[in-house]
Amino acid sequence: MFCNRNPLKVQAAVFAGKDKLTFLDINKFEGNVFELLDKSEKYIAQRINWRVQFGKLEREEIPEVPTKAVREALVNSVCHRDYTNTKENEIAIFKDRIEIYNPGDFPQGYRPQDFIKGKERSMPRNPLIAETLYKSREIEKWGSGLKRIHDECKASKVRVDFEVLKSGFLVIFYRPGEKVTEKVTKGLVEGLVEGLVENQKRILKLIQTNSHISKKELANKIGISSTAIDKNITSLKKKGLLRRVGPDKGGHWEVIEKSK
Structure with missing residues (x-):
């Protein structure tokens, strides 16, 4: 043992x-x-x-x-x-x-x-x-x-x-549930979402509550394809709002705050 x-x-x-x-x-x-x-x-x-x-x-x-x-x-x-x-x-x-x-x-x-x-x-x-x-x-x-x-x-x-x-x-x-999660993340994400489409806003909120979430889990929670998730993540990275830290397995996402 x-x-x-x-x-x-x-x-x-x-x-x-x-x-x-x-x-x-x-x-x-x-x-x-x-x-x-x-x-x-x-x-x-x-x-x-x-x-x-x-x-x-x-x-x-x-x-x-x-x-x-x-x-x-x-x-x-x-x-x-x-x-x-x-x-x-x-x-x-x-x-x-x-x-x-x-x-x-x-x-x-x-x-x-x-x-x-x-x-x-x-x-x-x-x-x-x-x-x-x-x-x-x-x-x-x-x-x-x-x-x-x-x-x-x-x-x-x-x-x-x-x-x-x-x-x-x-x-x-x-688990406390999505309502609690939504309340906790709302303030932070609202400061980042100007000019983003709805799916990109949802991606940021989900990642903010679980930095280890997989693309497959994002697709299932939002109800869109993995290809659509990839495109939105690429867009968020280009806008400087999201980055990947570490490898695909074992790494995590990080939402980047805008400087005030």
């Missing part, structure tokens, strides 16, 4: 709506425990919305769902997964929520709320994995996983639910 001789697997997907009828992206990661945690966290971070907050010295990118809570949920899913079960851990990103699932029974006779309130001690299904992650500082304190997720989300005003299923355990982060 901590080497690549017998790699672990995680299934990940992005869905167009609130169900699993249509997916925009599907992937499967392989690797040791540490690699899976990093790959899973990166996958989610690149596919959620980020808002930009300008401080006195520099701008700060803030995710719609707290990444510390996401990381903690991923660590929890690895520690409590039933590795005798052929079913794999799953990440599902929907329009309104993010789900992190692991197979394995929840401790019988207990509820998630018992651990969130700190009334009960941790009962790791895989003590060796938990001990190794604790020593590597992935786990800060024994038995605090669900409480940390809950507290991080409460501080960020993000709703989170914990569901005990017959087949396993599910952590659900609810």
